[in-house]
Amino acid sequence: MESPFKADALKGKVALLTGGGSGIGFEISTQFGNHGASIAIMGRRKNVLDDAVSSLRSLGIPAVGFEGDVRKKEDAQRVVEATVKHFGKLDILVNGAAGNFLVSAEDLSPNGFKTVMDIDSVGTFTMCHEALPYLKKGGPGRTSSSGGFILNISATLHYTASWYQIHVSAAKAAVDATTRNLALEWGTDYDIRVNGIAPGPIGDTPGMSKLVPEEINNNVREDMPLYKLGTRWDIAMAAVYLASDAGKYVNGSILPVDGGLWLSKPRHLPKDAVKRFSRSVENRSRAKPDGVPTSKL
Numbered sequence: 001m002e003s004p005f006k007a008d009a010l011k012g013k014v015a016l017l018t019g020g021g022s023g024i025g026f027e028i029s030t031q032f033g034n035h036g037a038s039i040a041i042m043g044r045r046k047n048v049l050d051d052a053v054s055s056l057r058s059l060g061i062p063a064v065g066f067e068g069d070v071r072k073k074e075d076a077q078r079v080v081e082a083t084v085k086h087f088g089k090l091d092i093l094v095n096g097a098a099g100n101f102l103v104s105a106e107d108l109s110p111n112g113f114k115t116v117m118d119i120d121s122v123g124t125f126t127m128c129h130e131a132l133p134y135l136k137k138g139g140p141g142r143t144s145s146s147g148g149f150i151l152n153i154s155a156t157l158h159y160t161a162s163w164y165q166i167h168v169s170a171a172k173a174a175v176d177a178t179t180r181n182l183a184l185e186w187g188t189d190y191d192i193r194v195n196g197i198a199p200g201p202i203g204d205t206p207g208m209s210k211l212v213p214e215e216i217n218n219n220v221r222e223d224m225p226l227y228k229l230g231t232r233w234d235i236a237m238a239a240v241y242l243a244s245d246a247g248k249y250v251n252g253s254i255l256p257v258d259g260g261l262w263l264s265k266p267r268h269l270p271k272d273a274v275k276r277f278s279r280s281v282e283n284r285s286r287a288k289p290d291g292v293p294t295s296k297l
């Protein structure tokens with residue numbers, strides 16, 4: 001689908017994306033590149049990075065991949081520095097790296113819980129911390145008079161509670177808290193905007209194939225308020241909006257892009273039935289109210 005944004009919306013920007021070589025992260029890499037940004041992607045699997053970089057380059061997007069694990073401070077530091085060395089500066093950091101698997105709380109080991117916290121929550125903070133010197137207003141290589149931009153990808157799982165996702169819910173809650181607190185501190189001190197996107201179920205992603213595997217005969221579309229899954233494009237367009245000047249006064253916001261799913265409840269009554277019944281139900285309840293005491297006098 002064609003982008004509604006101008007092709008130069010991110011012209012001259014340099015973006016580093018953790019998890020930018022696959023799924024949602026790769027689509028954000030592509031759309032940032034299509035809108036004028038140069039792209040560095042970080043991940044652990046070299047073959048994924050290589051494929052992603054050659055796909056981006058085939059579209060004419062300046063791109064480079066760096067192997068690294070967001071759980072390791074030295075990797076975070078090395079990749080941030082390598083990005084600045086390669087492209088001369090850093091304007092945008094996207095934290096998309098995450099781990100996920102379905103498991104009941106009872107069967108989840110504390111170590112499994114910690115692994116996801118380490119990747120999603122601590123990893124996000126570590127990357128932000130290492131990028132801070134380059135993102136802040138006046139940082140090395142920055143030509144713009146403003147600070148840079150951080151985008152943290154979370155989820156909506158923790159808005160309520162989610163089956164078999166206690167580890168990810170806890171980790172993404174911490175990511176959202178990190179987004180808000182950095183927006184407050186670094187927005188004020190360094191003119192860095194920090195925002196989040198909370199995707200709902202997004203089709204054709206590694207996340208969805210793990211969380212809603214083929215083995216589950218599900219009706220996921222039927223339960224969606226818009227009767228459809230989101231697409232990677234939907235998330236990438238929200239990211240372009242937030243990263244571009246269109247979002248220049250948006251700071252500390254976490255934008256759910258989930259079709260309204262987290263608000264939803266199953267519809268027990270068809271809409272036309274509400275019209276049919278409501279007058280007669282109202283009349284009946286006035287004529288013979290329930291729960292109102294009747295006087296014996």
Ligand SMILES: NC(=O)c1ccc[n+]([C@@H]2O[C@H](COP(=O)([O-])OP(=O)(O)OC[C@H]3O[C@@H](n4cnc5c(N)ncnc54)[C@H](OP(=O)(O)O)[C@@H]3O)[C@@H](O)[C@H]2O)c1
Nearest residue numbers: 019022023024043044045069070096097098202205206207
């Ligand atoms: N798909 C959905 O429906 C959905 C819904 C809500 C939220 N989200 C969020 O959206 C983001 C992308 O999800 P996705 O489904 O598109 O999955 P994905 O492609 O599997 O995203 C995970 C990426 O993170 C990288 N990664 C994982 N651990 C890492 C580590 N320790 N260090 C560096 N990189 C690491 C992975 O590469 P390597 O394995 O090569 O390191 C991979 O590229 C995630 O933050 C996810 O929680 C997705």
